[in-house]
Amino acid sequence: MKKFILCTSLILILTLFSFKIDPPKVTQKETKVTAPFGITTIKTPDFSKCASFIITDFGAIKGDKEKTSQAIAKAIDQANKAGGGNVIIPEGEWITGKIHFKSNVNLHLNKGALLLFSDNPNDYLPAVHSTWEGLECYNYSPLIYAYKCENIAITGEGGIKAKMDFWQKWAGRPQGHMQSLKRLYNLSGQNVPVEQRVMVNDTANLRPQFIQFNRSKNILLDGFSITNSPFWTVHMYLSKDIIVRKLNIYAHGHNNDGFDPEMSQNILVENVTFDQGDDAIAVKSGRNPEGWRSKTPTKNLIIRNCTIKNGHQLLAVGSELSGGIENVFIDNCEVLDGAKMYHLVFIKTNERMGGYVKNIYVQNIKGSKMDLGILGIDTDVLYQWKNLVPTVERRLTPISDVYLTNVTAKEVKFISKIKGEKELPIKNIFLKNVTAESMLGTEKNINENVINFKME
Structure with a gap:
């Protein structure tokens, strides 16, 4: 009987050890x-x-x-x-x-x-489903x-x-x-299927x-x-x-660019150091039909405690924004002396983009010398596309509810320069305690086609 119990126990132990324990x-x-x-x-x-x-x-x-x-x-x-x-x-x-x-x-x-x-480009083949400046390919x-x-x-x-x-x-x-x-x-x-938009050839040179x-x-x-x-x-x-x-x-x-969220949501960026040849943070949401079809805005983006050593803008919104951009909050960031920067905040679009921009909050920002100003909004930014293709479908971009609080810079040409469309004015721009130590231009705020602009 003892031998039977001993053998049974041994079999049980071996059986247990034979089971694979998942990591x-x-x-x-x-x-x-x-x-x-x-x-x-x-x-x-x-x-x-x-x-x-x-x-x-x-x-x-x-x-x-x-x-x-x-x-x-x-x-x-x-x-x-x-x-x-x-x-x-x-x-x-x-x-x-x-x-x-x-x-x-x-x-x-x-x-x-x-x-x-x-x-070596050949190391990045075969081609994959990707994008170029807001267009899928x-x-x-x-x-x-x-x-x-x-x-x-x-x-x-x-x-x-x-x-x-x-x-x-x-x-x-x-x-x-x-x-x-x-x-x-x-x-x-x-609306040609993406699988047919193959951009790998000898001359396209679309860098990944x-x-x-x-x-x-x-x-x-x-x-x-x-x-x-x-x-x-x-x-x-x-x-x-x-x-x-x-x-x-x-x-x-x-x-x-340093960080490009595009048609993406629920994002936290914190304690990042940016040293860029272009915008530090560039918020995007597709170009023209790509953004219109997706109907997926970039939203709920929080950026805090970041340091910028160089970059065209601390925060750029657009110009690819056809899917819409909303709920962006940037807090407690600093641009170091010596940065080559145009604006702290620049919202850019054009008559082809459509989409929308709303609920942009910027607070507790320290800037250095700006080549241009603290806030720029321009509704006629086309870059290389201006003469490359005509406007096929005209869609203006509603822009509203932009809040800057406790924002400083050392030297600027202006505090704000806002260029809205007469047909669709920009609405609700609020600046509170937004200052510069030195201003080279003659006007603090150079605004066109803006409704409800307030500066305290």
């Missing part, structure tokens, strides 16, 4: 942020209890682009299959091609780690790309860097590039974004540094529930 999966945490337009709740992933997948275990070798690229892809696949995992980039420089996310993955950059991205893959993913993150004290030798050659606007833009604009206007998370949700970017970018640096497109925190962004190439 912890990714969880979510909620962050609630209070703004003048209410409380925004943002869900982001928590990978603290998830397993780690070190890329060297999957064959990554320093200096070997192909093996490192393959290793990262394999590690991402395994983390995804585990239901949540941290893909670890160890200390040192690792050259790679494109990185494509899958759901439930955290790309973690250890301290001293650097992912160096190739500037199939283009070279963004260097880091996610499509229809959830619970994704990039974290850690390391960095990512783009090699730029080749991309810089594409930064101009030669005839082939302009004709490709015209073709893409017309394809979008004719560095990071684009496309149609994704529950996103965290935390702690790492970004150096250089072929195009827009961090682009969130048709995505929601996003936190961008403690990044250090340096990108001084052409069109190097």
